[in-house]
Amino acid sequence: MRQESKIIDTCPIQGVIDIISKKWAILIVAVLGNRSAMRYNDILNELKGISPKTLADTLKQLHGSGIISRQSFNEIPPRVEYSLTRDGEKLRDAIIPVVNWAVDRSSHKDCIILQSVLRGR
Amino acid sequence: MRQESKIIDTCPIQGVIDIISKKWAILIVAVLGNRSAMRYNDILNELKGISPKTLADTLKQLHGSGIISRQSFNEIPPRVEYSLTRDGEKLRDAIIPVVNWAVDRSSHKDCIILQSVLRGR
DNA sequence: CGGCATCCGAGAAGATACTG
């Protein structure tokens, strides 16, 4: 954020906004929250529509924010697994009310991602 | 969204993301949730750093999404009051866990907006 | 396989000035 603003810059909520306002971040947290670990291409396939770059960018940012952890194995072929950190799991729990709110407003209640998130409860 | 994607387009969560991913939307919901009604310049002053255009745009979008209501009075000087709809209040309640999560992660827990939101509980 | 580098376009956000 370029702009200086007391109320914003000093506000913890800004950090969250920077995270969840990324288009795919919530979805990634959602799908990751479902399994103990997922590989790059697993996520790529699950989130049909996301580009590799955007996924990589978002994963990097989430990792930097401590939401997800990244473990790479020195294997051939290479393997990298992503999973939620404890903090990430808390985030996933925290967004559930928002997801529920979204479901109530929506006409079509069927959604793979959504079911995934809610199943976690 | 330009991109076609089964999993996303048919997912109710996408609507939420479109709303809360706007940088200022959550903040506006937060500050509005605090008072019964607020005028344009009240919000503008409270959210130091937002430009009139951005505020107008965001208010318009939130209004279109049914999150906030807009009531204008035929007076001189003109008066327009914004407030949360019932749905908006639900959204505000729903984001509280996320806000709390943000507070736990943050080092500086003091935040006007934040206190505002949490006070509503 | 799991990415990173590069380039590009669209839209969000900002600054400033102006109006009904």
Place this chain on the structure above:
DNA sequence: CAGTATCTTCTCGGATGCCG
């Protein structure tokens, strides 16, 4: 007072291609 109008800047997300 409550916005518009305009112009600019910036970031995001997508496409493609290369590499260890």
